[in-house]
Amino acid sequence: MSEQAVIEAKNLTKTYGSTAAVDHISFTVGRGEIFGLLGPNGAGKTTTILMLLGLTDISGGEVRVVGFDPARQPLSVKRRVGYLPDTVGFYDQMSAADNLRYTARLIGFKKAEREEKIAGALERVGLAEQADKRVGTFSRGMRQRLGLAEILMKGAQVAILDEPTTGLDPHATSELLGVIRSFKAEGVSVLLSSHMLERVQSICDRVALFNGGKIALMGTVAELGREILGGGYVVDIEADGAGLAERLALIPGVSGVERTGIGKLRLQADRDVRPEAAVEVVAMQGRLKFLGVQEPSLDTIYTRYFERKAEEANALKDGARHAA
Amino acid sequence: MQREGSAFAGLGVVMLKELSDHLTSVRMRVLEWLVVLVALAALYGAIQQIKDTTAEDPFLFLRLFTISRDPLPSFVSFISFLVPLMAIGLGFDAVNGEYNRRTLSRILAQPIYRDALLFGKFLAGLATLAISLLALWLLVIGLGLLLVGIPPGAEEIGRSFLFLLITIIYAGVWLALAMLFSILFRSAATAALVTLGIWLFITFIWPVLAGAVAQIIVPLDPRYVSLGLPTPGTAEAEHILARLSPTTLFAEVVVAILDPTTRSLGPIYLSQMQGAVLGAPLPIGESILIAWPQTVAMIASVILLFVIGYVIFQRQEVRA
Numbered sequence: 346m347s348e349q350a351v352i353e354a355k356n357l358t359k360t361y362g363s364t365a366a367v368d369h370i371s372f373t374v375g376r377g378e379i380f381g382l383l384g385p386n387g388a389g390k391t392t393t394i395l396m397l398l399g400l401t402d403i404s405g406g407e408v409r410v411v412g413f414d415p416a417r418q419p420l421s422v423k424r425r426v427g428y429l430p431d432t433v434g435f436y437d438q439m440s441a442a443d444n445l446r447y448t449a450r451l452i453g454f455k456k457a458e459r460e461e462k463i464a465g466a467l468e469r470v471g472l473a474e475q476a477d478k479r480v481g482t483f484s485r486g487m488r489q490r491l492g493l494a495e496i497l498m499k500g501a502q503v504a505i506l507d508e509p510t511t512g513l514d515p516h517a518t519s520e521l522l523g524v525i526r527s528f529k530a531e532g533v534s535v536l537l538s539s540h541m542l543e544r545v546q547s548i549c550d551r552v553a554l555f556n557g558g559k560i561a562l563m564g565t566v567a568e569l570g571r572e573i574l575g576g577g578y579v580v581d582i583e584a585d586g587a588g589l590a591e592r593l594a595l596i597p598g599v600s601g602v603e604r605t606g607i608g609k610l611r612l613q614a615d616r617d618v619r620p621e622a623a624v625e626v627v628a629m630q631g632r633l634k635f636l637g638v639q640e641p642s643l644d645t646i647y648t649r650y651f652e653r654k655a656e657e658a659n660a661l662k663d664g665a666r667h668a669a
Numbered sequence: 670m671q672r673e674g675s676a677f678a679g680l681g682v683v684m685l686k687e688l689s690d691h692l693t694s695v696r697m698r699v700l701e702w703l704v705v706l707v708a709l710a711a712l713y714g715a716i717q718q719i720k721d722t723t724a725e726d727p728f729l730f731l732r733l734f735t736i737s738r739d740p741l742p743s744f745v746s747f748i749s750f751l752v753p754l755m756a757i758g759l760g761f762d763a764v765n766g767e768y769n770r771r772t773l774s775r776i777l778a779q780p781i782y783r784d785a786l787l788f789g790k791f792l793a794g795l796a797t798l799a800i801s802l803l804a805l806w807l808l809v810i811g812l813g814l815l816l817v818g819i820p821p822g823a824e825e826i827g828r829s830f831l832f833l834l835i836t837i838i839y840a841g842v843w844l845a846l847a848m849l850f851s852i853l854f855r856s857a858a859t860a861a862l863v864t865l866g867i868w869l870f871i872t873f874i875w876p877v878l879a880g881a882v883a884q885i886i887v888p889l890d891p892r893y894v895s896l897g898l899p900t901p902g903t904a905e906a907e908h909i910l911a912r913l914s915p916t917t918l919f920a921e922v923v924v925a926i927l928d929p930t931t932r933s934l935g936p937i938y939l940s941q942m943q944g945a946v947l948g949a950p951l952p953i954g955e956s957i958l959i960a961w962p963q964t965v966a967m968i969a970s971v972i973l974l975f976v977i978g979y980v981i982f983q984r985q986e987v988r989a
Binding site for chain 2: 401419436
């Protein structure tokens, strides 16, 4: 067991009857890391989270959360881990602060430290003004933030967030992501599940792509991009000038030029060719309006991965047909 | 496999929170007013009846609970009817309510066991019922003192206090049943309907059905029928079947405790009557002995229902 890993899962398995919801998955989450569990609904993300928290039995494999076994030492795990469930609920007739007070007493905080922690946590998520308002009047985004305040108040070493941004408007989402980023700054590890890839990409250090109860891909977004998209860079240019496409095609490393609109070109390259492209445009006295490189997007990786899977499956079927 | 830590960590916190929820809830207030008004009506009837008859009854005070004046039933029958309603009202959404508010997984992600949550909720419900019943009991005693004008004797207070305790146990049976269904059904409405259905069945249909089933198990003996007497075997079977219902058990215990002249809760044989002074009251200890098996059966059903619910709850996956 490494010093740095706060979550360590080895061949973690969960079966319902004969079907495996989570099938021999292994991953580690380091201290202060934001780790994303991605995948379609029903891929086993929530089941994995429940097993980490000891809220459901583990059918097989081993898991350690902050050094404890969730099945045997659930209290030690739950004392150090904060959990924000998918669409978190609070007691609507109670105020935000009262809801946190109840949790604080369940955790066992002394009365003196309780109020201070609650006030601090509400302040951090921007709910200090609404502390005494009934949660029944809260919007979805405020509830999610209150959920994060609960984790902050708890002083958790690990925050497990299940679909934290689902159903939030863009503004609420960025507020929430801001709080999640601040966890990392304090050395709190974050495990979050999501299918909102674009948003997740912006905050995750590493991601694991779930498919059918297995981890299909794992690594940083850049690593996955290289693996799935073949390491290509796509540079978009918007500029005037005759014969520009031909000139750009001569830049070393460019493998293709494609016209995407009037005065718009897209370059396929094996490296970032923006500087050379700019030089070429200027040399031709063209007017450069736009120049940008597409980062490998998780969305593209995700789509491409499942397309590829489907192709493979079809090929397999065809092969079988041919064999027959 | 030994679990770490205490299963009851957080029990007090859950219980206090639930208790304050119950005591401030509109639902509880409605139920309390219902019970108080109905009980007052019954009490009023009983007091009128006592004033009319001015009997030389050594246990006049206990008559407050048991005497009825048409068209109102007695205080005791009102209680045996309304206490289950109150208990079901408190328990039917205990667990599925948390689930539907999506607070269950958040609470269970705190360092407590499920035991504490379930047990805390049960104790809070029972405490709420106990507080209401105690208030009601004091009300009856106070009104009795004011309106009848005869101070109760020590034994009468003792007997009526036992009645209070037994009513709380009886309430516990229904609370445990309601909580069991709140664990079994995700929808609070379904849980409430099923529990109310069972309550109706047990209270109104089972006493009739018990007689019919008893006649199937032990057919009536024509010799007894021709004499116009109940067949002993059939009567016994009917008794056993009827006692499967907590309502029957409660009614029997109440008769034994509140009517000191009760000597037996089953059929009495001639041999048992030898040397008995008919109509003479029994000491309180003897009355308790008569009511003991029924009381134990009620406590046992509370425990049984709670344990079934507990086991199901422990095995449930919490996905909300």
